[in-house]
Amino acid sequence: MPVSVAVIDSGIGNLTSVHNALRRFAVPVAVTKDPSAIAAASHLILPGVGSFGEGMKELGERGLLPILCEEVLIQKKQILGICLGMQLFATEGFEHGHHRGLGFIAGTVRKIETSASGLRLPHIGWNNVRVSDRHPLSRGLANEPIFYFVHSYCFVPEDRGIIAGACDYGEEIVAMVQRGNICGVQFHPEKSDADGMRIFENFLDFPSC
Amino acid sequence: MLKPRLIPVLLLKNGILVRSKTFSLHQHTGDPLGQVERYTSWKADELIYLDINRDDIHDFRQTMSVIGTTSSRRNMPATMTNDIIAIIRSISEKCRIPLTVGGKIRTIEDIRIRLANGADKVSINTQALLDPLFIEEGARAFGNQCIVVCVDVKRHENGAYEVYRRFGKEPTGLSAAAWCTEAERRGAGEILLQSIDRDGMGEGYDLALIREVSQSVAIPVIALGGVGRFEHFVEGLRAGASAVAAANIFHFSEQSIIKAKRSMRNAGIDMRL
Numbered sequence A: 001m002p003v004s005v006a007v008i009d010s011g012i013g014n015l016t017s018v019h020n021a022l023r024r025f026a027v028p029v030a031v032t033k034d035p036s037a038i039a040a041a042s043h044l045i046l047p048g049v050g051s052f053g054e055g056m057k058e059l060g061e062r063g064l065l066p067i068l069c070e071e072v073l074i075q076k077k078q079i080l081g082i083c084l085g086m087q088l089f090a091t092e093g094f095e096h097g098h099h100r101g102l103g104f105i106a107g108t109v110r111k112i113e114t115s116a117s118g119l120r121l122p123h124i125g126w127n128n129v130r131v132s133d134r135h136p137l138s139r140g141l142a143n144e145p146i147f148y149f150v151h152s153y154c155f156v157p158e159d160r161g162i163i164a165g166a167c168d169y170g171e172e173i174v175a176m177v178q179r180g181n182i183c184g185v186q187f188h189p190e191k192s193d194a195d196g197m198r199i200f201e202n203f204l205d206f207p208s209c
Numbered sequence B: 001m002l003k004p005r006l007i008p009v010l011l012l013k014n015g016i017l018v019r020s021k022t023f024s025l026h027q028h029t030g031d032p033l034g035q036v037e038r039y040t041s042w043k044a045d046e047l048i049y050l051d052i053n054r055d056d057i058h059d060f061r062q063t064m065s066v067i068g069t070t071s072s073r074r075n076m077p078a079t080m081t082n083d084i085i086a087i088i089r090s091i092s093e094k095c096r097i098p099l100t101v102g103g104k105i106r107t108i109e110d111i112r113i114r115l116a117n118g119a120d121k122v123s124i125n126t127q128a129l130l131d132p133l134f135i136e137e138g139a140r141a142f143g144n145q146c147i148v149v150c151v152d153v154k155r156h157e158n159g160a161y162e163v164y165r166r167f168g169k170e171p172t173g174l175s176a177a178a179w180c181t182e183a184e185r186r187g188a189g190e191i192l193l194q195s196i197d198r199d200g201m202g203e204g205y206d207l208a209l210i211r212e213v214s215q216s217v218a219i220p221v222i223a224l225g226g227v228g229r230f231e232h233f234v235e236g237l238r239a240g241a242s243a244v245a246a247a248n249i250f251h252f253s254e255q256s257i258i259k260a261k262r263s264m265r266n267a268g269i270d271m272r273l
Helices: A015-022 A035-040 A052-061 A065-074 A193-205 B034-041 B060-070 B073-081 B084-094 B108-116 B126-130 B133-142 B176-185 B207-216 B231-238 B256-266
Strands: A005-008 A029-032 A043-046 A078-082 A107-111 A123-128 A146-151 A153-157 A163-168 A172-179 A182-185 B005-013 B016-021 B025-030 B047-051 B099-102 B121-124 B147-155 B161-165 B170-175 B190-195 B221-224 B243-246
Touching: A005 A015, A005 A035, A015 A029, A015 A193, A015 B084, A015 B108, A029 A035, A035 A065, A043 A065, A043 A193, A052 A065, A078 A193, A123 A163, A123 A172, A123 B005, A146 A172, A146 A193, A153 A172, B005 B034, B005 B221, B005 B256, B034 B047, B034 B084, B047 B084, B084 B099, B084 B108, B099 B147, B108 B121, B108 B133, B121 B133, B126 B133, B126 B161, B133 B147, B147 B176, B147 B207, B161 B176, B170 B176, B176 B190, B176 B207, B190 B207, B207 B221, B207 B231, B231 B243, B231 B256
Parallel strands: A005 A029, A005 A043, A043 A078, A078 A182, B005 B047, B005 B243, B047 B099, B099 B121, B121 B147, B147 B190, B190 B221, B221 B243
Antiparallel strands: A107 A153, A123 A146, A163 A172, A172 A182, B005 B016, B016 B025, B147 B161, B161 B170
16 A cells, blocks of 8 residues: 555644645645544544643544544554653643543553643643654654644653653653554654654554554 | 743745834835745754735736846746745755744644645734634644734833734733733744834834733743844843744844844743754
8 A cells, every 4th residue: 555644633632733834745645534534544533722622522523433443453454653642641631620542552641740840831842752762653763853842731651661762841741642553642753854754754664564 | 951042033025124213114125935045054942933914915027026036047937926825935945944934824724735835833923813713723623833823913102011912013902921822822932923013113122012921931932023133132031032033133133043042042042043
């Protein structure tokens, strides 16, 4: 299957920024909420900003939950979640109440703990990420690449082995995860200059099924 | 560790970039698109574009006489239209760092259309003061991280800081700390704190103002207004700002942002380079 990208239009992302970044790569890109277009693409990207509950609600209202589960869990299609998009992969989230997530990666999403550090929230700006060389998502990145973050909540996966990158903000923040065909980044690669473009490059290099 | 941000602010008036002094004098400096790639390659951490156009009618011969000499032919259509949305779209296509857009944002639809055309955040000012619920509606619809509340402040002789609206023309009776605290409570993700008296003076930030506001809120504060030397950035961060912004100092010198960051590093601040 030749590489083509569907950026899933969940109505909650900075979709244009993601689309602009992907246009630098010579692959077809569609921003879409159409299940047949999602099924036809080789690589899926789930962007997202906003809150966990709203994000799940938008996916549900657009009828995207069955197609996402089918393509990701059964077809094993490559997917990259960005920011809230990654957080939605979790089992559950605790932003403004308790919400069920997509459940692609066991774990929870909770507020960044700043009571000890006294740091400001949101965590906004450029932060160094320590990458694990065991995960292909971090291939070719310098020892400590630097990425742009904007978030107040963080993903805590049950299996620490899937953590492909982490940064510090009063506590350790999971910045990158990879489990099989499922990748996620807490930062915004579309807004992280050259290091961010490398994330997309790596992701698009993953073989399509 | 999180790096403090250095942010160039680009002022747009009638589709071209201008420099500003105490919110009144505006001198042309070029076309808005040419700066994007330059500033990105110079390691700007974000870009803020503020549309300070005040009149709805404008003679484009004046605009063209400026951009005709500074803009490539390919960039013409966006700048010629004076259409801020077209300008945002063209800028965002080239912009690989976060992009904030402000100016004349009055409705949720105004926010939506800017985000849909490639802005990552919006800066709201007068409308938030006229209707503070606008902050809540914006934050609910697009997330707190999207909503930057820009606050223009004048220092009175007795040392009190008062918030002004409508391009710094109309006093509001609100103190800077009180209004910023309210903006945070209503869902602002960041405060863009601008000193009217210091604008374009090159004498440094109003440090007491930065101290007062950054101690009153827990969200990041971006300082703006008054930078004339690179040391002023360091002072702004030490006063409590999470990010330091400036316009004029970056306009006329090659590599200005990299040079500023190197000088900040030499002062012991961990900047992205």
